[in-house]
């Protein structure tokens with residue numbers, strides 16, 4: 283769907299008749315650009331957003347990541363004003379724009395939106411596409427601004443004469459961004475804009491877009507189902523699952539200290555072992571692993587990232603190579619760990635799991651070889667499910 287069609291579209295807002303009577307109190311003292319409180323949205327009796335709270339600081343970058351169908355695009359459309367929440371409030375710069383008694387239409391929110399496919403007008407030139415965002419300007423002023431905007435997205439102004447089909451996928455995305463920037467949005471919403479691009483172009487386009495938005499001081503929200511993209515792009519990552527935000531935090535924190543097992547597994551490869559928690563030490567088939575703030579004592583599931591498990595000659599733990607999977611810079615090595623000494627307590631971990639780690643040297647790990655291992659850093663414990 284194109285940006286223009288979306289902004290003209292009349293949203294289904296259940297409170298329009300009551301709009302603009304009174305405003306709920308909103309924390310005006312913070313530097314939040316966007317504040318969402320208790321947002322809910324259903325389609326045809328199915329609740330898609332089940333109470334979302336999210337704060338985004340001015341000029342910062344947030345990635346909303348989550349599995350397909352978890353509600354990411356729906357949340358973005360509520361922020362843009364293409365849909366209205368059934369409950370909850372959305373505020374921009376401390377002003378409520380959607381809520382029980384407030385409604386500000388999409389075109390008055392100073393919000394830019396770049397869709398997955400860029401949605402350029404195929405019958406217009408690149409220049410005309412970008413100029414479409416320059417309401418009220420014409421002639422030389424518009425041409426000059428179009429050239430500036432194209433330069434801003436690292437494209438030569440000579441591209442203005444081309445048509446979208448004469449551009450690569452990455453160039454089309456950058457033109458879509460230039461068109462959205464033409465409106466001078468304070469908040470830019472990017473809905474999986476890089477997903478159609480191949481790996482190399484994807485990284486280059488993502489960097490160019492991030493640099494452009496950061497230089498322009500635009501607050502940015504990126505929706506993606508690619509965890510690596512979310513972790514590298516954003517100051518803040520919000521993990522969406524089943525219509526709720528399961529965790530919000532800086533990329534390092536959500537990756538190293540995920541709130542639950544599903545989040546851990548969604549954000550990257552995870553080694554999960556049964557363990558026994560005593561104090562701040564979890565005993566498992568990788569030995570005694572320190573855990574910061576264990577949620578419970580006794581039986582737990584311990585999570586480590588594969589890169590925390592190193593092959594080391596003097597390592598105190600042993601595992602036997604089951605098989606390997608070579609993929610260039612690294613090899614995935616599946617290892618059978620050794621069982622733990624039997625305990626009479628059936629809840630105590632038995633050990634002997636098969637885990638996957640990574641190593642740069644494909645020659646080192648052949649099936650049947652016994653390797654010594656060392657664990658670095660802390661683990662994360664989850665209550666045993």
Ligand SMILES: Nc1ncnc2c1ncn2[C@@H]1O[C@H](COP(=O)(O)OP(=O)(O)OP(=O)(O)O)[C@@H](O)[C@H]1O
Pocket residue numbers: 325326330348349350351352353354355356357507
């Ligand atoms: N206008 C609509 N009418 C009915 N159902 C809708 C509508 N928009 C979204 N949905 C449903 O809401 C759920 C969440 O959709 P949404 O597009 O927000 O998910 P998503 O996390 O962005 O998924 P993806 O990563 O696949 O794009 C889906 O089950 C979808 O079918």
